[in-house]
Amino acid sequence: MSLFKVVVLASITAAYGCSNEDLVNTKLHQTIALQKHTSGFAAACKGKLSMKSEYTGDVEIPAITSISCDDMDKKSEFFSPLSEADIEALEEQIKKINNVE
Structure with a gap:
C-alpha cells in the first residue's frame, strides 16, 4: 500500500483533446489509485x-x-518509505493516469 500514498500528489493532465475512451481510461486509473490510497x-x-x-x-x-x-x-x-519497486510501479501508475506512453 505504501506505493499509493503519494499517487494523490501526482499531477493530472487536462483531458482536453482526448477521445472519450481516453477520458474514461484516465478516470478509471484515477479512481483505482484513489481507492487504493483510501484503503491504505x-x-x-x-x-x-x-x-x-x-x-x-x-x-x-x-x-x-x-x-x-x-x-x-x-x-x-x-x-x-517507498522502495525502488514502489517507485517504478508509481511511475507506471502516473503514466497510465496521464495517458503517457
Missing part, C-alpha cells in the same frame, strides 16, 4: 475514521474527498 489510509487508522466527499461536477476534478483519523498506527506500511 483506512488500514492504518486505529481510531475513528471519517470521510467526506463533495461532488464538483467538473470533468478534471469530479470529487473532493477528505478523510481523517484521530489515531493512526505510525508503524503501518502506509507511512513507510
